[in-house]
Amino acid sequence: MRTDRHTSATAVAHPNIALIKYWGKRDEQLMVPCADSLSMTLDVLPTTTTVHLAPEAPADSVTLDGSPARGEARQRVVGFLDLLRERAGRAEPAVVDTRNAAPTGAGLASSASGFAALALAGAAAYGLALDRTALSRLARRGSVSAARSLFGGFAICHAGPGSGEAADLGSYAEPVAAPAFDPALVIALVDPGAKAVSSRSAMRRTVDTSPLHRAWAASCAADLAELRAALPRGDLDAVGEIAERNALGMHATMLAARPAVRYLSPATVSVLDGVLRLRADGVPAYATMDAGPNVKVLCHPADAARVADAVRDAAPGCTVLTARRGPGARLRTE
Numbered sequence: 001m002r003t004d005r006h007t008s009a010t011a012v013a014h015p016n017i018a019l020i021k022y023w024g025k026r027d028e029q030l031m032v033p034c035a036d037s038l039s040m041t042l043d044v045l046p047t048t049t050t051v052h053l054a055p056e057a058p059a060d061s062v063t064l065d066g067s068p069a070r071g072e073a074r075q076r077v078v079g080f081l082d083l084l085r086e087r088a089g090r091a092e093p094a095v096v097d098t099r100n101a102a103p104t105g106a107g108l109a110s111s112a113s114g115f116a117a118l119a120l121a122g123a124a125a126y127g128l129a130l131d132r133t134a135l136s137r138l139a140r141r142g143s144v145s146a147a148r149s150l151f152g153g154f155a156i157c158h159a160g161p162g163s164g165e166a167a168d169l170g171s172y173a174e175p176v177a178a179p180a181f182d183p184a185l186v187i188a189l190v191d192p193g194a195k196a197v198s199s200r201s202a203m204r205r206t207v208d209t210s211p212l213h214r215a216w217a218a219s220c221a222a223d224l225a226e227l228r229a230a231l232p233r234g235d236l237d238a239v240g241e242i243a244e245r246n247a248l249g250m251h252a253t254m255l256a257a258r259p260a261v262r263y264l265s266p267a268t269v270s271v272l273d274g275v276l277r278l279r280a281d282g283v284p285a286y287a288t289m290d291a292g293p294n295v296k297v298l299c300h301p302a303d304a305a306r307v308a309d310a311v312r313d314a315a316p317g318c319t320v321l322t323a324r325r326g327p328g329a330r331l332r333t334e
């Protein structure tokens with residue numbers, strides 16, 4: 001369905017942190033993941049994106065945090081706009097302005113919030129009337145983790161069945177209800193710089209060369225089933241144990257890739273030691289790490305200040321912030 005009322009739209013989306021990770025695609029063109037993943041959308045570090053149609057412009061214009069986007073970053077956005085234009089049957093170039101509260105490319109899921117906001121704002125600007133499932137499927141084409149940021153709280157992204165169109169249709173996120181579970185996530189930004197290897201090429205190398213990847217992917221299915229049982233119980237220890245082992249397993253698959261992909265730094269390991277000390281002292285705290293050296297520590301909200309102190313002691317100079325469950329992506333009404 002197409003409407004012509006709006007040619008400009010602004011959307012806000014928050015990053016999400018996967019408790020069961022996605023690492024590897026079975027279709028790179030259609031951006032279909034190998035396995036299901038499950039995440040918590042955060043209430044910090046949003047991305048705000050405005051898409052404005054510019055019929056007279058010679059080409060798309062993409063601005064990222066105030067500077068023109070270049071290279072692959074620009075190409076990913078332009079490719080996504082092409083997809084929107086194809087769906088909408090329109091040809092106008094667009095002016096895209098994106099602002100991230102998080103440092104881009106530092107393993108803090110800026111591509112998740114970024115493509116969730118771009119999907120929502122872009123669909124509105126090009127007059128595509130899509131429901132949340134269709135928007136999630138669309139956001140996945142920009143970045144698989146973005147499919148989950150359409151939703152607040154906890155969300156599962158289905159890998160979907162088969163290949164080709166069936167896989168494209170079957171791979172989208174949906175919310176997972178867990179009203180009793182409202183943990184804190186203490187984020188240790190040990191290195192806010194851009195990562196050396198993009199997650200896209202790192203996961204390709206892992207799938208192609210790591211002898212551990214298949215075993216880890218199989219363990220994800222078991223982890224997911226256990227997590228889905230633990231979430232509604234609000235069982236922090238069970239959720240945390242599953243999330244921590246799932247993240248460590250993912251990094252193990254990367255370390256076994258040829259050549260190895262290593263995102264974890266000495267500061268990462270210091271924070272992991274700090275988390276172990278917290279648990280030894282009776283504070284339930286569990287770590288997860290994505291495609292970067294930063295560590296996110298799941299804990300009870302009442303323990304968040306103590307966990308933040310422990311993280312600062314473990315990695316002096318790191319930036320620490322505390323997140324809770326956040327909202328799904330939304331259009332900003334002018």
Ligand code: 2P0
Pocket residue numbers: 017018020021022023037111112142143144145146199200289290291
């Ligand atoms: C996740 N990550 O499930 C996993 C865990 C990082 C580690 O999704 O190629 O930027 O755009 O789909 O989403 C980060 O990779 O990769 C990611 P693409 P993305 O959150």
